[in-house]
Amino acid sequence: MTQRTLVLLKPDTVRRGLVGEVIGRIERKADWKIAALELRQLDRATLEQHYAEHVGRPFYEPLVEFMLSGPVVVMVVDGERVIEGVRQLAGPTDPIAAAPGSIRGDFGTIVRENLIHASDSEESAIRELKIFFPGLS
Ligand code: RTP
Numbered sequence: 001m002t003q004r005t006l007v008l009l010k011p012d013t014v015r016r017g018l019v020g021e022v023i024g025r026i027e028r029k030a031d032w033k034i035a036a037l038e039l040r041q042l043d044r045a046t047l048e049q050h051y052a053e054h055v056g057r058p059f060y061e062p063l064v065e066f067m068l069s070g071p072v073v074v075m076v077v078d079g080e081r082v083i084e085g086v087r088q089l090a091g092p093t094d095p096i097a098a099a100p101g102s103i104r105g106d107f108g109t110i111v112r113e114n115l116i117h118a119s120d121s122e123e124s125a126i127r128e129l130k131i132f133f134p135g136l137s
């Protein structure tokens with residue numbers, strides 16, 4: 001089943017020079033294709049939409065500040081079961097709980113600074129793709 005997902009490489013990934021490493025893991029999966037890719041400084045309005053489900057939670061404000069702290073890589077990836085697949089490559093939200101071999105498990109320690117975002121369902125992917133790439137067909 002070919003799907004499309006939205007992936008963000010968070011400011012920690014860019015700052016730490018791990019963009020190539022993380023993109024490489026995505027790129028090496030059979031038949032997955034990068035459909036769009038951009039280094040972008042996000043603004044608060046975009047993040048308010050993106051993280052709408054988390055508004056009011058204690059981690060929301062620090063999360064938005066972190067996501068504004070530097071540019072992120074915004075990308076669209078197409079391929080076989082890519083939504084579940086990128087989540088699997090990323091590992092669980094808490095990098096200490098994430099298994100070695102996963103992106104978060106290999107490179108992360110802090111829950112907030114967990115390197116990568118990937119849409120968690122087809123519904124989320126459609127919603128998030130509209131926010132970050134409104135012109136993409
Ligand atoms: P993401 O949306 O970034 O792919 O990550 P996720 O589904 O694994 O995590 P989610 O629950 O949607 O939370 C979004 C992001 O908020 C930060 N966070 N901080 N307790 C905390 O300090 C906390 N909890 C979540 C993380 O950056 C998480 O990825």
Ligand code: MG
Pocket residue numbers: 120
């Ligand atoms: Mg999430």
